[in-house]
Amino acid sequence: MLGIRSIGIVVIISFFIGAVMTIQTALNLVNPLIPKFYIGLGTRDTLLLEFSSTVVALILAGKVGSSIASEIGSMRISEQIDVLEIMGINSANYLILPKIVAAMLFNPFLNIISVFIGILGGYITCIVTHIVNPYDFIYGLHYTFNPFYVTYSIIKTIVFAFIITSVAAYHGYFVLGGAREVGFSSTRAVVDSSVLVIISNLILTQILLT
Amino acid sequence: MIEIKHINKSFHQQPVLKDVSTRFDKGRINLIIGESGSGKTVLLKSLVGLHTIDSGEIIYGGNVIFNNLDIDAKRELRKEMGMLFQGSALFDFLNVEENVMFPLDMFTNMSVSDKRERVNICLKRVNLGNVNQLKPSELSGGMQKRVAIARAIVLNPNYLFCDEPTSGLDPKTSTVIDNLIKEITEEYNTVTIINTHDFNSVIEIGENILFIHEGKNWWEGSKDEILVSDNPELNKFIFASKLTRGVREYSKIKKDW
Numbered sequence: 001m002l003g004i005r006s007i008g009i010v011v012i013i014s015f016f017i018g019a020v021m022t023i024q025t026a027l028n029l030v031n032p033l034i035p036k037f038y039i040g041l042g043t044r045d046t047l048l049l050e051f052s053s054t055v056v057a058l059i060l061a062g063k064v065g066s067s068i069a070s071e072i073g074s075m076r077i078s079e080q081i082d083v084l085e086i087m088g089i090n091s092a093n094y095l096i097l098p099k100i101v102a103a104m105l106f107n108p109f110l111n112i113i114s115v116f117i118g119i120l121g122g123y124i125t126c127i128v129t130h131i132v133n134p135y136d137f138i139y140g141l142h143y144t145f146n147p148f149y150v151t152y153s154i155i156k157t158i159v160f161a162f163i164i165t166s167v168a169a170y171h172g173y174f175v176l177g178g179a180r181e182v183g184f185s186s187t188r189a190v191v192d193s194s195v196l197v198i199i200s201n202l203i204l205t206q207i208l209l210t
Numbered sequence: 211m212i213e214i215k216h217i218n219k220s221f222h223q224q225p226v227l228k229d230v231s232t233r234f235d236k237g238r239i240n241l242i243i244g245e246s247g248s249g250k251t252v253l254l255k256s257l258v259g260l261h262t263i264d265s266g267e268i269i270y271g272g273n274v275i276f277n278n279l280d281i282d283a284k285r286e287l288r289k290e291m292g293m294l295f296q297g298s299a300l301f302d303f304l305n306v307e308e309n310v311m312f313p314l315d316m317f318t319n320m321s322v323s324d325k326r327e328r329v330n331i332c333l334k335r336v337n338l339g340n341v342n343q344l345k346p347s348e349l350s351g352g353m354q355k356r357v358a359i360a361r362a363i364v365l366n367p368n369y370l371f372c373d374e375p376t377s378g379l380d381p382k383t384s385t386v387i388d389n390l391i392k393e394i395t396e397e398y399n400t401v402t403i404i405n406t407h408d409f410n411s412v413i414e415i416g417e418n419i420l421f422i423h424e425g426k427n428w429w430e431g432s433k434d435e436i437l438v439s440d441n442p443e444l445n446k447f448i449f450a451s452k453l454t455r456g457v458r459e460y461s462k463i464k465k466d467w
Contacts, residue, residue, distance in 0.1 A: 079295045080301055082295065083299045083301075085259075085260060086258055086292075087291075090285070
């Protein structure tokens with residue numbers, strides 16, 4: 001459900017970032033020797049390599065991470081997790097594992113949606129503003145396309161999904177105290193998972209692209 | 211029967227339970243009473259394994275040393291336990307029927323209709339009707355406690371633990387909850403352990419009473435013995451209010467007659 005409820009924000013942000021990226025790339029390509037189709041290529045590669053995996057992961061760390069940490073944290077302080085333990089249920093397994101698996105399965109779809117919508121945003125910008133010929137933009141999308149970039153983007157998304165959900169669940173699960181501490185755990189979950197996403201982005205890029 | 215022997219428990223080098231030993235009998239209401247911070251909740255949570263004791267033994271059924279069991283064996287034994295928490299601890303994302311059905315979903319292969327029938331029996335047993343589809347937030351405090359009792363008994367537990375079941379309830383509703391727990395204890399022949407500082411519960415249903423003071427087993431007895439005890443710490447706790455002092459005077463007059 002958290003993944004499905006994130007589609008809206010991913011679509012909105014991806015559309016406008018794709019549009020803005022197209023405009024900014026076009027405005028910066030002032031050298032007449034550089035062909036205009038590079039705008040499409042730049043938009044495509046930026047979306048694939050960084051935006052739809054890393055930036056969307058940071059957005060989801062805020063939305064999904066805080067939601068998971070506060071939900072599990074509230075269950076902890078209201079003794080609902082103790083109820084599961086008393087019943088003989090492995091509470092971590094019951095509460096956390098499905099969230100991690102669901103995010104790792106669903107977030108790649110969010111990534112694909114983000115890339116598609118971002119490119120659509122760029123294309124519509126070309127049509128509306130005439131900043132670049134739409135045919136050049138589409139040619140740029142095809143130009144020197146490396147399919148491994150898609151795999152790279154999806155691998156990153158899966159790793160980031162694991163980081164976001166597990167860090168958030170950890171902070172929520174081990175919260176001690178009351179409502180104030182649940183709030184703190186939610187904040188810590190967002191900060192820690194964002195930092196870990198950034199660091200693992202560097203590591204994954206080094207491993208996968210070099 | 212649950213027997214505890216020489217239990218010790220500390221938090222951050224601060225002793226909370228000090229050499230506590232006692233026995234909780236089957237089919238009887240066993241009360242743990244004491245001031246706030248005396249260690250009674252820690253004792254109750256240690257009994258069910260939510261806290262790990264530093265030393266001592268918790269013996270279930272005469273021969274199973276609970277604190278020596280591995281995690282899987284503990285989980286197996288816990289399936290025989292029902293627990294009523296102070297704040298009811300109903301799952302707020304489930305409605306009443308789903309809350310009560312939850313243990314059946316987890317541990318039985320019953321059909322949906324059988325599970326629904328069992329849920330309705332349990333809800334009827336706690337005198338609740340037409341609330342199946344309501345969310346816990348739509349219920350009063352007393353109704354939430356009754357739903358929690360229904361959930362605790364749905365798997366026919368051998369052990370029933372109640373952490374301050376009447377806290378935050380008015381005296382009339384408290385009496386309803388106390389009597390309900392007593393009836394269920396007799397009906398299901400459970401080892402029932404109630405953690406409370408409600409003197410009304412002590413007088414209503416206390417059969418075996420354990421008074422914990424400063425983490426120690428300070429006094430044990432029945433509800434009749436508690437009124438005439440000469441234990442100074444127990445008297446300070448029990449007769450702290452005008453109402454309870456009045457009860458003591460009344461029971462003395464009644465005895466003299």
